[in-house]
Amino acid sequence: MPAVYVLNGPNLNLLGRREPGVYGSVTLDEIERRLREEAGAAGVEMTFRQSNLEGELVGWVHEAGLKGAGVVINAGAYTHTSLALRDAIAGSGAIAVEVHISNVYAREPFRHKSMIAAVCAGVICGFGPTSYKLGLAAAITLLRERTATAP
Ligand code: DQA
Secondary structure, rough: EEEEEEOOOOHHHHOOOHHHHHHOOOHHHHHHHHHHHHHHHHOOOEEEEEOOOOHHHHHHHHHHHHHHEEEEEEEEHHOOHHHHHHHHHHHOOOEEEEEEOOHHHOOHHHOOOOOHHHHOOOOEEOOEEEEEEEEHHHHHHHHHHHHOOOO
Protein backbone atom coordinates (compact mmCIF):
# COMPACT_ATOMS: atom_id res chain seq x y z
CA MET A 1 0.00 0.00 0.00
CA PRO A 2 1.48 3.41 -0.92
CA ALA A 3 2.24 5.62 2.06
CA VAL A 4 2.29 9.40 2.40
CA TYR A 5 3.50 11.52 5.30
CA VAL A 6 1.73 14.88 5.63
CA LEU A 7 4.07 17.09 7.65
CA ASN A 8 3.22 20.46 9.16
CA GLY A 9 5.68 22.96 10.52
CA PRO A 10 5.58 25.74 13.09
CA ASN A 11 2.39 27.55 14.07
CA LEU A 12 0.15 25.37 11.92
CA ASN A 13 -1.27 23.92 15.15
CA LEU A 14 -2.87 27.37 15.53
CA LEU A 15 -4.91 27.13 12.33
CA GLY A 16 -8.50 28.19 12.91
CA ARG A 17 -7.56 31.05 15.20
CA ARG A 18 -4.27 32.19 13.67
CA GLU A 19 -4.64 35.25 11.39
CA PRO A 20 -8.02 34.06 10.02
CA GLY A 21 -7.93 36.76 7.34
CA VAL A 22 -4.89 35.01 5.86
CA TYR A 23 -5.38 31.35 6.80
CA GLY A 24 -9.16 31.04 7.20
CA SER A 25 -11.06 29.27 9.94
CA VAL A 26 -10.41 25.59 9.22
CA THR A 27 -8.37 23.85 11.93
CA LEU A 28 -5.49 21.45 11.37
CA ASP A 29 -7.61 18.65 12.89
CA GLU A 30 -10.26 19.31 10.26
CA ILE A 31 -7.65 19.30 7.48
CA GLU A 32 -6.41 15.95 8.81
CA ARG A 33 -9.96 14.57 8.87
CA ARG A 34 -10.57 15.60 5.25
CA LEU A 35 -7.27 14.14 4.10
CA ARG A 36 -7.93 10.83 5.88
CA GLU A 37 -11.09 10.50 3.80
CA GLU A 38 -9.14 11.19 0.59
CA ALA A 39 -6.32 8.83 1.54
CA GLY A 40 -8.73 6.09 2.58
CA ALA A 41 -10.65 6.35 -0.70
CA ALA A 42 -7.36 6.16 -2.62
CA GLY A 43 -6.11 3.17 -0.61
CA VAL A 44 -3.15 5.11 0.77
CA GLU A 45 -1.72 4.87 4.28
CA MET A 46 -1.43 8.41 5.64
CA THR A 47 0.68 9.66 8.53
CA PHE A 48 -0.22 13.21 9.62
CA ARG A 49 2.05 15.17 11.98
CA GLN A 50 2.78 18.72 13.15
CA SER A 51 5.80 20.10 14.97
CA ASN A 52 7.12 23.51 15.93
CA LEU A 53 10.66 22.05 15.98
CA GLU A 54 12.84 22.00 12.87
CA GLY A 55 14.82 18.92 13.93
CA GLU A 56 11.66 16.91 14.51
CA LEU A 57 10.48 17.70 10.98
CA VAL A 58 13.90 16.69 9.63
CA GLY A 59 13.62 13.33 11.44
CA TRP A 60 10.14 12.70 10.01
CA VAL A 61 11.35 13.42 6.46
CA HIS A 62 14.11 10.82 6.99
CA GLU A 63 11.55 8.34 8.34
CA ALA A 64 9.32 8.84 5.28
CA GLY A 65 12.26 8.47 2.88
CA LEU A 66 13.44 5.23 4.52
CA LYS A 67 9.94 3.75 4.15
CA GLY A 68 9.66 4.84 0.52
CA ALA A 69 6.72 7.06 1.48
CA GLY A 70 5.82 10.29 -0.26
CA VAL A 71 5.84 13.58 1.64
CA VAL A 72 3.36 16.45 1.54
CA ILE A 73 4.97 19.26 3.50
CA ASN A 74 3.74 22.61 4.72
CA ALA A 75 6.93 23.70 6.42
CA GLY A 76 5.41 27.02 7.54
CA ALA A 77 8.08 29.64 8.14
CA TYR A 78 10.84 27.00 7.86
CA THR A 79 9.99 26.96 4.14
CA HIS A 80 11.81 30.25 3.83
CA THR A 81 14.76 29.52 6.12
CA SER A 82 15.58 25.86 6.51
CA LEU A 83 18.61 24.51 4.71
CA ALA A 84 18.32 21.49 7.04
CA LEU A 85 14.87 20.60 5.70
CA ARG A 86 16.03 21.07 2.14
CA ASP A 87 18.96 18.71 2.73
CA ALA A 88 16.67 16.23 4.49
CA ILE A 89 14.30 16.10 1.51
CA ALA A 90 17.17 15.83 -0.99
CA GLY A 91 19.06 13.29 1.12
CA SER A 92 16.11 11.06 1.98
CA GLY A 93 15.13 10.53 -1.64
CA ALA A 94 11.47 11.02 -0.69
CA ILE A 95 9.11 12.33 -3.34
CA ALA A 96 7.95 15.59 -1.74
CA VAL A 97 5.26 18.14 -2.56
CA GLU A 98 5.44 21.60 -0.94
CA VAL A 99 2.09 23.05 0.05
CA HIS A 100 0.86 26.33 1.53
CA ILE A 101 -2.58 27.48 2.53
CA SER A 102 -1.94 31.08 1.50
CA ASN A 103 -0.58 32.34 -1.82
CA VAL A 104 2.91 33.13 -0.58
CA TYR A 105 3.68 35.00 -3.84
CA ALA A 106 0.92 37.51 -3.12
CA ARG A 107 2.41 38.24 0.32
CA GLU A 108 5.56 39.81 1.75
CA PRO A 109 8.73 39.46 -0.38
CA PHE A 110 10.44 37.33 2.29
CA ARG A 111 7.82 34.63 1.62
CA HIS A 112 8.62 34.52 -2.10
CA LYS A 113 11.79 32.51 -1.52
CA SER A 114 11.48 28.83 -0.66
CA MET A 115 14.50 26.88 0.56
CA ILE A 116 12.79 23.58 -0.20
CA ALA A 117 10.97 24.14 -3.51
CA ALA A 118 13.91 23.08 -5.68
CA VAL A 119 14.12 19.66 -4.03
CA CYS A 120 10.36 19.10 -4.11
CA ALA A 121 8.54 17.68 -7.11
CA GLY A 122 6.33 20.77 -7.15
CA VAL A 123 4.65 23.49 -5.15
CA ILE A 124 0.94 24.08 -4.49
CA CYS A 125 -0.11 27.26 -2.73
CA GLY A 126 -2.99 29.66 -2.33
CA PHE A 127 -5.95 27.28 -2.37
CA GLY A 128 -6.63 27.35 1.36
CA PRO A 129 -7.06 23.90 2.94
CA THR A 130 -7.61 22.52 -0.58
CA SER A 131 -3.86 22.97 -1.15
CA TYR A 132 -3.40 19.88 1.06
CA LYS A 133 -5.92 17.85 -0.93
CA LEU A 134 -4.21 18.81 -4.20
CA GLY A 135 -0.80 18.08 -2.65
CA LEU A 136 -1.92 14.64 -1.50
CA ALA A 137 -3.33 13.86 -4.95
CA ALA A 138 -0.04 14.95 -6.56
CA ALA A 139 2.04 12.83 -4.16
CA ILE A 140 -0.15 9.76 -4.76
CA THR A 141 0.08 10.21 -8.54
CA LEU A 142 3.88 10.52 -8.39
CA LEU A 143 4.22 7.47 -6.11
CA ARG A 144 2.08 5.39 -8.49
CA GLU A 145 4.12 6.57 -11.50
CA ARG A 146 7.34 5.64 -9.69
CA THR A 147 5.98 2.15 -8.91
CA ALA A 148 4.76 1.68 -12.48
CA THR A 149 8.17 2.55 -13.96
CA ALA A 150 10.29 0.71 -11.35
CA PRO A 151 12.51 -1.98 -12.87
C1 DQA B 1 2.33 29.07 5.18
C2 DQA B 1 3.00 30.30 4.57
C3 DQA B 1 4.27 30.65 5.31
O1 DQA B 1 4.89 31.79 4.75
C4 DQA B 1 3.97 30.92 6.77
O2 DQA B 1 5.17 31.15 7.49
C5 DQA B 1 3.18 29.84 7.41
C6 DQA B 1 2.06 29.27 6.66
C7 DQA B 1 0.98 28.76 4.50
O3 DQA B 1 0.51 27.63 4.65
O4 DQA B 1 0.40 29.61 3.85
O5 DQA B 1 3.38 29.49 8.57
O6 DQA B 1 3.17 27.96 5.00
